[in-house]
Amino acid sequence: MKNMNIKTNQQGILEFSGKSVVELAEKYGTPLYAMDEMMIRNRLKTFNQAMKEAFDEKAEVLYASKACDFLAMYRLIKEENCGVDVVSDGEIFTAYKAGFPMEKAYFHGNNKTDSEIRFAIEREVGTFVVDGEDELETLNQIASEYNIVQKILIRVTPGIDPHTYEAVSTGIVDCKFGSALVTGAAEALTHKALSMDHISLQGFHCHVGSQVFDGEVFMKCADVMFCFIKEISQKFNYECLQLNLGGGYGVPYVEEDPYLDIEQILMRVGAHVKRLCHLYDIKLPQILMEPGRSIVADAGITLYRVGSVKKIPGAKNYVSVDGGMTDNPRYALYRSKYTMRCANRMNEEASLRCSVVGKCCESGDILQENVLLPDTVQRNDIIAVLCTGAYNYSMASNYNRIVRPAVVMISGQDEKVVVQREKFEDLIKNEL
Ligand code: LLP
Numbered sequence: 001m002k003n004m005n006i007k008t009n010q011q012g013i014l015e016f017s018g019k020s021v022v023e024l025a026e027k028y029g030t031p032l033y034a035m036d037e038m039m040i041r042n043r044l045k046t047f048n049q050a051m052k053e054a055f056d057e058k059a060e061v062l063y064a065s066k067a068c069d070f071l072a073m074y075r076l077i078k079e080e081n082c083g084v085d086v087v088s089d090g091e092i093f094t095a096y097k098a099g100f101p102m103e104k105a106y107f108h109g110n111n112k113t114d115s116e117i118r119f120a121i122e123r124e125v126g127t128f129v130v131d132g133e134d135e136l137e138t139l140n141q142i143a144s145e146y147n148i149v150q151k152i153l154i155r156v157t158p159g160i161d162p163h164t165y166e167a168v169s170t171g172i173v174d175c176k177f178g179s180a181l182v183t184g185a186a187e188a189l190t191h192k193a194l195s196m197d198h199i200s201l202q203g204f205h206c207h208v209g210s211q212v213f214d215g216e217v218f219m220k221c222a223d224v225m226f227c228f229i230k231e232i233s234q235k236f237n238y239e240c241l242q243l244n245l246g247g248g249y250g251v252p253y254v255e256e257d258p259y260l261d262i263e264q265i266l267m268r269v270g271a272h273v274k275r276l277c278h279l280y281d282i283k284l285p286q287i288l289m290e291p292g293r294s295i296v297a298d299a300g301i302t303l304y305r306v307g308s309v310k311k312i313p314g315a316k317n318y319v320s321v322d323g324g325m326t327d328n329p330r331y332a333l334y335r336s337k338y339t340m341r342c343a344n345r346m347n348e349e350a351s352l353r354c355s356v357v358g359k360c361c362e363s364g365d366i367l368q369e370n371v372l373l374p375d376t377v378q379r380n381d382i383i384a385v386l387c388t389g390a391y392n393y394s395m396a397s398n399y400n401r402i403v404r405p406a407v408v409m410i411s412g413q414d415e416k417v418v419v420q421r422e423k424f425e426d427l428i429k430n431e432l
Pocket of ligand 1: 064067085108207209210211246247248249290291292293294330390391
């Protein structure tokens, strides 16, 4: 795995971003999310630069904040001059509190409630990504009450199979998101939006899925979307100003996973988009993309302390750690693979095949099966799970009244806690 910020030091201890993870665990407690700030910044810079080279200077990155979102993350995104994709009033609230420039926020979601729509308008969210007719009509109505014209994109379901796991696939016609091309729903919605007084249609959006490794999928999306844009421009004499091609770039979690050269894909998509514009005689719209996972995934690791090792002769071996599905539900939900290391025994041979499990009261609380750890693994050892920067903190829960871990951000020599470990008082703060 091409992980630039992981290495083993002379004492056989795993270092993350130049820091001994054993020391991090001792200093901040476990479970602990550790994130590498420079890596996130570099990813955003590289993505931004590649977008501008592939398309033009107007092209922009919108970080899909659902991947990992807290105040410090929105501040960082602001400093890197990127926009954000937000999907709920809670995300809007957090971005707003972080001082994020809300005109650079794109509000997604297949069911935005009236109160969310009002909340977003009051905080001057720049663009709504409208999913369907109900939302469009409600938005036009509410925007008229505020006497504003709201910028929107229409989310189109392009009918493309992204070849990923079903729970994160969003591009095929029968999915819950967006308005389909093949049924004519997208065209009808466009027609309607163009007739509305309080709506300003800026263009279109599509996103076909997450953890996509097939680069051709992004090319196909461009094909389908430009064909649609051409039709719309002819039928309604409409010039599309923005096209958002979504996110979904795959990330390797284990050695066997492919590595996606995102810069190369962007260059290919860029050249293809320019060809299509030429072919259809369309002015190149501003191109937006919404990477989430590929910005933060391998910039994060989780550290746990081992609590028990149970070897069942002739059956299974279990290594139990002090976190679990509450801080990382992805194996329980999707059978997601992860790379795990016994961080204080890096030079020992990993020969014990085991399941690394959490401390929740249910058998499904598994972080990973078929993991190889040193046979000497024992209580108080530190287990590091790599590549947990995306969809771990943001999907964490308080099941079993387990408090959510802290997030420590490492930046060169500096470390700062950007999210404190929850306190017991937090668990009951809403309870009467
Ligand atoms: N844009 C839209 C409209 C999305 O729905 C998503 C992800 C993204 C962008 C960012 O996709 P990414 O670049 O992160 O793949 N909880 C799941 C992933 C759900 C993805 C939801 N949408 C997981 O843990 O794998």
